[in-house]
Amino acid sequence: MPRSRIIALTNQKGGVGKTTTVCALCGVFSSKNKKVLAIDLDPQGNLSFSLGASMEGLTIHDVITGRCSFDDAIQRTENCDVVASNILLSGSELELNSAGREFILKEKLEPLKYRYDYILLDTPPALSILTINAYVATDDLIVPMTPEILSLQGISQLTDTILAVKKYYNKALDVRGILFTRYNARYLLSKEVEDMADIVARQLSCKVLETKITHNIQVAEAPAHQMTLIRYAPSSRASKDYVKLAGELYPEAMQ
Template structure:
């Protein structure tokens, strides 16, 4: 039965999609059966692996009950994926029925036995899509930049997680915070790391040991629709992401 992991932060530009793709691809390289779910209407994760987003069933169709989950899975060299498209952005207004928070959990229950891990790339907003992701998940990983604005956003994210744990998913766990685009040589980054550790304590989680360096190669890999491991296997950020995968595995995920 698959473990479901949401990669989430309502602040954009923190490397959420990049982290989802790199961690998922890293798990697949380790021999696991991996599915990614693109829950962001921008569909950047779908594009980064060359998945179709228009002439095929997407997560939007699944949530509306117009497509079966198993028929919406696309096979790519990076990992299996259920894609998204811009139609997903209107779902807040479309879905007003009771129990809408559980739509994704119900959809994933039908295919969880086919995978070891399901990674969800959540949108940069605390919307019903994010609530659905948390309700369906076992764990949350929070990528954040080493800046003060990222720290401010964590408090809002924490409130949403607490509500989901109270009303929808009491077993949800924040596995950890991972610092992205991190430069350990700057004073600011070192100071933010110390503050992030305090925030992690408040969230009853931990700051992961692995930090991810900034790298142009990561963006180039996405544009080339390749994993970072294919595109630049010796790049610093690539090595960091593989270290993150190994750290998560050591933690039992």
């Protein structure tokens, strides 16, 4: 098996579709019989819940603090393999205090790299040490945004952090693009939002992705059923958008 492709979703703003996108892409890749691991790096545990993983047993917190290995923490769900998180992870800012703390996740992932086709990382709404660990460990970064001016505020902090990690810790980090989520084609993107997104994309040497994810009620419903979108509502517009997104970024997965 070739080396896994590691993909992280990031934006220090909450509510922009990070967790939703990780969950949906896990579903799309799994539907193509790819071997998928989802890792929840947000203490809120939304991804763990959405994919039907238990938040009571061993979690990513135990893995990165050295209490157990990834193998011990991996749960097999009907959706894909999952490493869950829970609120204990919020203590990791203090616990990860040794030299090299930025590299812990990368190092722990090493033994898994030939066992999965895709490893997806969900990150917390903060530019914390957990987020940095995700940037260091990942191959690809996708930055979701909602089409409002507000969601673009604070973005310079995000771009500064990404560029610093790329410069000092992970030269191969590939920012794949900015992804508009919760998009409504009936309301064209305002000129201001489009211009701002282009500026951000230029700063990050990436592009605004062609695929935009439609705002669909089924997206919000799927987590309650602990099903990925493609299982819960395969014919919904948003599900088709996520299939298109996977085709735009990972055509090799969709053959």
